[in-house]
Amino acid sequence: MRKQTKNNLITFAGTAVLFFTFAALSQAGVLNNMITGLLVPIGIYVILAISLNLTVGVLGELSLGHAGFMCVGAYVSGTVSLVIQNSPNLNVPDWLRFTVAIILGGVMAAVFGVLIGIPVLRLRGDYLAIVTLGFGEIMKSLANNIYLVMDNNGLHFGFTQAPELAENSEGANELLRGPIGMAAPQDTNIWIVTVVLLICLAILMMFIDSKSGRACMAVRDNYIAAQSVGINVTKFRLMAFTISAAIAGVAGALYSHSISLLAAKKFDYNLSILILVFVVLGGLGSLRGSIIATIILYALPEIFREVGNYRMLIYAIVLIGMMIFNNAPFFVQLRERIGASAPVQKFKGIFKKKNAGGAE
Amino acid sequence: MCEKSTSMLEVKELSIQFGGLRAVDGLNMRVKKGQLYGLIGPNGAGKTTVFNMLTGVYKPTSGGIFLDGANITGKSPVEINKSGIARTFQNIRLFKAMSVLDNVKVGMQNRTKYTTIEGILRLPRYFKEEKQMNEKAVELLKVFDLDGEKDALSANLPYGKQRKLEIARALATNPKLLLLDEPAAGMNPNETAELMDTIRFVREKFDMTILLIEHDMKLVAGICEELTVLNFGQELAQGETSAVLNDPKVITAYLGD
Ligand SMILES: Nc1ncnc2c1ncn2[C@@H]1O[C@H](COP(=O)(O)OP(=O)(O)OP(=O)(O)O)[C@@H](O)[C@H]1O
Ligand SMILES: [Mg+2]
Numbered sequence: 001m002r003k004q005t006k007n008n009l010i011t012f013a014g015t016a017v018l019f020f021t022f023a024a025l026s027q028a029g030v031l032n033n034m035i036t037g038l039l040v041p042i043g044i045y046v047i048l049a050i051s052l053n054l055t056v057g058v059l060g061e062l063s064l065g066h067a068g069f070m071c072v073g074a075y076v077s078g079t080v081s082l083v084i085q086n087s088p089n090l091n092v093p094d095w096l097r098f099t100v101a102i103i104l105g106g107v108m109a110a111v112f113g114v115l116i117g118i119p120v121l122r123l124r125g126d127y128l129a130i131v132t133l134g135f136g137e138i139m140k141s142l143a144n145n146i147y148l149v150m151d152n153n154g155l156h157f158g159f160t161q162a163p164e165l166a167e168n169s170e171g172a173n174e175l176l177r178g179p180i181g182m183a184a185p186q187d188t189n190i191w192i193v194t195v196v197l198l199i200c201l202a203i204l205m206m207f208i209d210s211k212s213g214r215a216c217m218a219v220r221d222n223y224i225a226a227q228s229v230g231i232n233v234t235k236f237r238l239m240a241f242t243i244s245a246a247i248a249g250v251a252g253a254l255y256s257h258s259i260s261l262l263a264a265k266k267f268d269y270n271l272s273i274l275i276l277v278f279v280v281l282g283g284l285g286s287l288r289g290s291i292i293a294t295i296i297l298y299a300l301p302e303i304f305r306e307v308g309n310y311r312m313l314i315y316a317i318v319l320i321g322m323m324i325f326n327n328a329p330f331f332v333q334l335r336e337r338i339g340a341s342a343p344v345q346k347f348k349g350i351f352k353k354k355n356a357g358g359a360e
Numbered sequence: 361m362c363e364k365s366t367s368m369l370e371v372k373e374l375s376i377q378f379g380g381l382r383a384v385d386g387l388n389m390r391v392k393k394g395q396l397y398g399l400i401g402p403n404g405a406g407k408t409t410v411f412n413m414l415t416g417v418y419k420p421t422s423g424g425i426f427l428d429g430a431n432i433t434g435k436s437p438v439e440i441n442k443s444g445i446a447r448t449f450q451n452i453r454l455f456k457a458m459s460v461l462d463n464v465k466v467g468m469q470n471r472t473k474y475t476t477i478e479g480i481l482r483l484p485r486y487f488k489e490e491k492q493m494n495e496k497a498v499e500l501l502k503v504f505d506l507d508g509e510k511d512a513l514s515a516n517l518p519y520g521k522q523r524k525l526e527i528a529r530a531l532a533t534n535p536k537l538l539l540l541d542e543p544a545a546g547m548n549p550n551e552t553a554e555l556m557d558t559i560r561f562v563r564e565k566f567d568m569t570i571l572l573i574e575h576d577m578k579l580v581a582g583i584c585e586e587l588t589v590l591n592f593g594q595e596l597a598q599g600e601t602s603a604v605l606n607d608p609k610v611i612t613a614y615l616g617d
Binding site for chain 1: 415417436437438441442446447449453454455456457458462465466467469470472474476479480481482486490493511529530532533
């Protein structure tokens with residue numbers, strides 16, 4: 001069996017066993033409340049991290065607005081769920097409603113991925129970082145100002161303030177409430193998160209280990225050489241970026257259905273950076289690394305909440321430790337010996353200035 | 361003059377201007393099918409710039425480029441590769457974080473048909489074409505004696521092998537014309553001699569037309585049939601190798617005045 005196939009299988013099986021075990025344990029009531037509460041968000045953050053790794057690690061483009069795509073997915077799916085739920089004539093079973101909501105959340109996030117990608121990914125340089133940074137903030141602000149009310153006359157939309165309702169309005173239901181947020185039905189549980197996570201993981205693995213993934217990595221490693229062997233650079237960049245956005249949208253959909261009251265301010269710059277930290281510390285291009293880093297870095301601060309102020313100190317030490325683990329020659333060799341999938345690039349890989357001009 | 365049909369590459373009055381600098385000025389050149397043709401000249405003469413125009417990295421300011429009769433002037437690098445030109449680079453440009461085998465497979469992929477969806481869903485065509493690609497890539501690596509290192513990261517290869525891998529990757533795109541930019545740079549005499557054999561072998565085996573830039577005069581004299589000498593962007597001499605190399609103008613240009 002090929003080394004990469006083997007690595008993928010190990011990562012996939014390990015993730016499946018880990019998440020299903022914890023899901024079963026929490027179902028059985030063996031876990032304490034704190035850990036049970038962590039499972040769903042960890043699963044969602046893992047999905048976000050592996051999807052961002054496609055853009056940052058495999059494609060080599062810096063994206064600072066992953067929370068923006070998550071926001072699109074969360075709001076679109078939440079609205080879809082709320083509208084269906086509040087329509088008395090629509091008799092849709094919950095599982096079907098949730099499935100449709102997740103898919104639409106992912107599709108809309110993908111649409112935004114394409115809209116951003118078409119102009120920006122034609123260019124060389126760090127434009128994507130700048131544009132995605134702006135995109136994330138814009139999405140957050142939009143979501144923060146949208147009001148949607150449903151009554152017997154249908155949907156009423158308001159921007160920055162609640163819409164005015166007609167005199168004969170009955171049964172008015174506020175679906176989106178600006179800064180207060182949205183209360184989508186609580187459909188998400190750890191089993192669903194695990195299944196969706198595994199599907200996303202499989203899609204990413206298959207994509208990366210195919211000619212399309214190789215084309216993305218070729219563009220990342222050497223733009224001019226990739227063109228010289230006939231790789232349509234823009235096409236593959238757009239493809240990977242869109243897949244990355246769509247999966248972030250799916251994670252957003254799971255998220256909005258896991259929180260009793262979701263406010264848009266959650267999807268800010270810090271969230272995008274947090275996910276980026278998971279990806280960079282887990283190793284650019286390594287899905288397994290992203291999964292492990294997310295679990296450790298998300299769970300630690302929560303678990304150490306009891307030690308109070310020392311919590312952030314421990315967090316910082318772990319961050320430094322992981323950085324060393326990724327880059328120290330001793331560990332790099334160790335990983336090569338045991339055949340683990342190594343992160344393909346160091347920090348400098350993505351933050352370096354892309355050499356401009358011609359091909360020597 | 362030969363008939364039109366036998367020329368693989370024709371360059372007519374090719375010029376490019378960078379600000380005030382005319383890096384290539386009115387170059388005319390004709391490479392016949394199956395020929396091993398050399399482009400030489402002192403440092404900064406404009407040789408690499410010619411390659412960059414031939415492969416679409418730079419758009420010429422004026423002049424025309426014809427590949428096998430077709431006008432390819434001003435086309436994009438991707439289109440030009442698809443119409444049959446592949447190249448190597450003076451400063452090696454491998455896909456560093458990818459394996460040796462994958463470097464070659466990237467070169468092959470334009471001739472495969474499976475779609476991204478078929479790849480993700482692992483439909484039969486994915487397996488069939490990936491298998492064919494693997495076999496062909498290994499075959500190609502064997503020509504360059506690289507098959508033993510196919511799973512190594514390309515960045516970890518020794519310098520001489522990296523140069524060879526670049527040639528293999530270029531050939532993987534199935535070109536009509538191969539451009540080599542200083543293939544022997546940084547090699548010791550043994551490696552250079554071996555490289556000369558490989559280049560000759562490639563021409564025989566793949567029936568290839570090869571245009572190469574080189575500073576190593578032993579290599580140039582040993583394998584090139586015709587030469588163009590470039591100096592300050594202009595043609596200094598052109599013709600059969602031994603005649604050109606004995607031209608007093610060329611000798612002065614190389615020794616400096
Ligand atoms: N993108 C560019 N912008 C401005 N000037 C350039 C550019 N590319 C090349 N030049 C200039 O054109 C001239 C020719 O450069 P080129 O790289 O083609 O030389 P060369 O013959 O390949 O030299 P060498 O043997 O050192 O590789 C040089 O003076 C170089 O500085
Ligand atoms: Mg040069």
